[in-house]
Amino acid sequence: xxxxxxxxxxxxxxxxxxxxxxxxxxxxxxxxxxxxxxxxxxxxxxxxxxxxxxxxxxxxxxxxxxxxxxxxxxxxxxxxxxxxxxxxxxxxxxxxxxxxxxxxxxxxxxxxxxxxxxxxxxxxxxxxxxxxxxxxxxxxxxxxxxxxxxxxxxxxxxxxxxxxxxxxxxxxxxxxxxxxxxxxxxxxxxxxxxxxxxxxxxxxxxxxxxxxxxxxxxxxxxxxxxxxxxxxxxxxxxxxxxxxxxxxxxx
Numbered sequence: 001x002x003x004x005x006x007x008x009x010x011x012x013x014x015x016x017x018x019x020x021x022x023x024x025x026x027x028x029x030x031x032x033x034x035x036x037x038x039x040x041x042x043x044x045x046x047x048x049x050x051x052x053x054x055x056x057x058x059x060x061x062x063x064x065x066x067x068x069x070x071x072x073x074x075x076x077x078x079x080x081x082x083x084x085x086x087x088x089x090x091x092x093x094x095x096x097x098x099x100x101x102x103x104x105x106x107x108x109x110x111x112x113x114x115x116x117x118x119x120x121x122x123x124x125x126x127x128x129x130x131x132x133x134x135x136x137x138x139x140x141x142x143x144x145x146x147x148x149x150x151x152x153x154x155x156x157x158x159x160x161x162x163x164x165x166x167x168x169x170x171x172x173x174x175x176x177x178x179x180x181x182x183x184x185x186x187x188x189x190x191x192x193x194x195x196x197x198x199x200x201x202x203x204x205x206x207x208x209x210x211x212x213x214x215x216x217x218x219x220x221x222x223x224x225x226x227x228x229x230x231x232x233x234x235x236x237x238x239x240x241x242x243x244x245x246x247x248x249x250x251x
């Protein structure tokens with residue numbers, strides 16, 4: 001079975017990664033690229049709110065002892081892992097969502113990270129695409145939690161400081177073995193007259209969109225903004241480019 005095309009969305013905090021991830025998932029589904037596994041790999045876990053679906057369990061809420069001492073009789077660990085993963089999935093039309101979340105108590109992220117690795121390896125073959133809303137930076141790729149993606153999107157605002165940060169993330173990704181041809185820049189909150197000074201290949205400019213701000217203020221899903229909104233139209237174009245990139249890599 002062909003492995004799905006994995007797209008990881010990275011960038012420093014506050015650049016709008018989750019907004020772009022939610023609109024991208026929505027656009028890919030509308031284009032018929034389903035089913036999709038959406039992974040919210042940020043411990044703050046708010047991709048479900050942007051998508052407008054309920055989240056009942058995260059990997060962070062799972063306790064390690066349940067996977068070592070509490071396996072039901074007649075079920076091996078692999079079967080129990082699959083069972084718990086399926087329970088943790090939030091199912092929606094055209095996609096499933098898996099959220100990292102925060103670990104219970106003051107413990108480290110070691111067990112949730114290990115679960116995320118095992119979960120993706122267990123589930124991904126049932127999907128056409130995997131879209132990962134990553135935490136700031138490249139921590140999950142550095143730890144091996146998320147395997148090398150087919151496409152890495154680095155989201156930045158149009159300012160010079162943001163461009164420098166995007167460049168550092170690109171350099172880190174390359175040091176971790178990701179080829180430069182898989183790394184692209186997405187400029188978010190573009191005002192139209194911004195000059196983009198970066199040596200990263202620019203795959204999309206997502207314009208400033210008042211509908212997104214209004215949705216944030218109202219606490220409504222980002223995917224509920226109008227179909228003709230500037231950001232949604234730009235992300236539709238981005239989705240088409242990503243489909244081409246995945247096809248070019250044999251996915």
